[in-house]
Amino acid sequence: MENEKENLFFEPHKRGLMKTPLKESIAANIVLTEIQPDFGPLTTPTKPKEISQGEPWTPTANLKMLISAVSPEIRNRDQKRGLFDSRNGLPEAKDCLHEHLSGDEYEKSQPSRKEKSLGLLCHKFLARYPNYPNPAVNNDICLDEVAEELNVERRRIYDIVNVLESLHMVSRLAKNRYTWHGRHNLNKTLGTLKSVGEENKYAEQIMMIKKKEYEQEFDFSKTYSIEDHIIKSNTGQNGHPDMCFVELPGVEFRAASVNSRKDKSLRVMSQKFVMLFLVSTPQIVSLEIAAKILIGEDHVEDLDRSKFKTKIRRLYDIANVLSSLNLIKKVHVTEERGRKPAFKWTGPEISPSPCGLGPVPLLPSDLEAKRPSKDNCAKNLFSTRGKPNFTRHPSLIKLVKSIENDRRKINSAPSSPIKTNKAESSRNSAPFPSKMAQLAAICKMQLEEQSSEPRKKVKVQPARSGQCKPVAPLDTPANAELDLTAPSLIQPLGVVPLIPSPLSPAVPVILPQAPSGPSYAIYLQPAQAQTVTPPQGLSPTVCPTPSCKATRSKDAADATTEKATSDATKSSASTRPGSLLPVPERPGAKNRDKEPAGERGSKRASLLEDSGSKKKFKEDLKGLENVSTTLFPSGYLIPLTQCSSLGAESILSSKENSNTLSPNHRIYSSPITGVIPVTSSELTAVNFPSFHVTPLKLMVSPTSVAGVPVGNSPALTSSHPVPVQNPSSAIVNFTLQHLGLLSPSVQVSASPGAVPVSPRIEAVSVVPDNAGTQQGRATRYDSPAPGQNQTNGQSVALTGTQQPVPVTPQGSQSVAESFFRTPGGPVKLTGPSHVDFDGANKTSVGTLFVPQRKLEVSTEDVH
DNA sequence: ACCTCCCGCCATGCT
């Protein structure tokens, strides 16, 4: 019902209008990125089914492909073109396609696998919409249309959309319809995810896993007990993949169907995957580790091979989409064992929970985000409202819904303050210049960007701000205010209280969000939610408002949180079978699951069994829950502050824009970082065109250091000390440092157990992996100077010096989780690994000497 | 031989 309405609503507008123009800009950006070899050129309109693979692309296309194969640049262009084509000239493309196919060409033209890659498809998809769509315009997406135009099966579109949805770049309106939000909410989302990731202690988990691996490698007898123990506890938390889907205020899932869908696994997986990047210090995550964490492997041993493989497959899917978004880039981590596929975060640095850490020294990255302290304050507002217990009442839900709808309408209405221009202005006004012109323009842009990034960025930001939103996007406090304001207006909605009932599958928790200001809701299992919700406390940290930290629901709870959480989750799972993941959670079930993994059938059958029982249970519950469910399916949630996009975005947008504009060049964290009082904007401004490698970012060997939780996580850590972990990690660090294994700057994550093995330090070589040449080089972190790193705020202060114990400004947290974050990164020691970026060119850039180890950075052209 | 990951079967759930 609702859906239909919505559809009707939007239908009229349909994409087409605004979007199109915007696309171009995007395309350009995209292009920069590494993109896989694509030739996206003429995808066209033919219907998917009909055309299917066999269909020939035009000869021209073939040529292009060939050429593109040769040169990345060309590739990019092609891509762009392809994008354009898809947009504009669908018809034309078609014609061309059909026109001539000769055998050879035809064959060649056959879309090779690569051409059909999800990554490429995603690029095409993204090209259709502006990064920062004008809210006033109708931005809805019709899946069917898209599938048709892109000439792919719908199934593939779902893959893309699901990931985008996890980032809140799109939200589902109704069946077959999604609304495009673009990157307006991205920063916010990332900030939220980071906070959640911190809460989940993903950094620690990663470390644990690495450590475990490392140990296993050479010493079997090692102390597993401790580790296992630790892991377990951690796992417990993560373990529940189902546990949550983080939602943002304006982006919540709307369609009931979506909400109801139990797992949302791809979405959840995607979020978790992103969290791993945000939380880990090197910001490089290997698929293996990600898979393990996502699986919630309780025991490595248990790992089911097939399950693992499946997870990996999914991660590739997600990674492809994220790569298309330029959020990550493929690299390889080389260890003794060999090269392992991994991905490096190339997206914007996010400040976790903005609120908290304000005062603390932030890493460069943090710094960027940092200015937000102001924002944080603002956030308080949100926090306040968010916390209270949520009650969920059908009537409320309904109300909310209606409000949302209204909101939507309103948004769509022209009234929105935002200027539409931004998109337009940013890209050329001309909607469809000739392809050539476009290409030329793109090239030009790229060149310009490269040549003058810094300036550009500076320039850009301001411009953007102006254009995009009425309000200046700059980090200034003003923004914060704005953000707040917006939400406030909406607040009523946001307030919607949900009542956590055992029945409800998930209870949304509203967290105050930092930067963006708006709060986000995480869907938790009831148990969890309960735990969390109440306390919400604030962390001691800086923010005046408690809410700041609110993000971490857990903290609030108490020290036991972790455990509790895990338990809770489990219990919840057991309680509500139906909800998210069918299997995993049940204690007993686990084993079972793995068991026959064999065939699908068997597997499925087993699942069915479980599900069946669960189902019944669910049904029963349903009866009770019914009403609420109907209205709002699971409790998911909602508040919305929607507008957020505007306010929040500003900041982000500026940042992002910079990124976008010059994909290649990321923000550079100044070496000095910690020390320098730079405004975020400034930071952003600084880019290094060529590439900088940050030693810090290097991967650590398993054992070695793991990324430490960011200092950012404010409250969480501080609020509840985790007894176990802290000490050990501290000890470890200390020990290592003394041994000289660790450079002062490097930190060991706080792993609970002492680390038996000494981490080895080795030279690390970084090779950029992406095909996109450009990108390869520009990595965001590079710190020329030793000692400085972007990484975390805490470390900043330390820089280089050796401190056995990490001192953090925050103090609170320090001990527990994070140890030091390395300030400068040059040191990354870690283990035996080295990261390769698969990029195309491998050039050895240079070697950095870090305190004890030297790093080699090289760009390599893999392909 | 391994890495990627496309493809599409088919379960799941809503309409």
Place this chain on the structure above:
DNA sequence: AGCATGGCGGGAGGT
């Protein structure tokens, strides 16, 4: 029943 979603993993292209 039909359609929309999307989990899942076989198996093939790439390297």
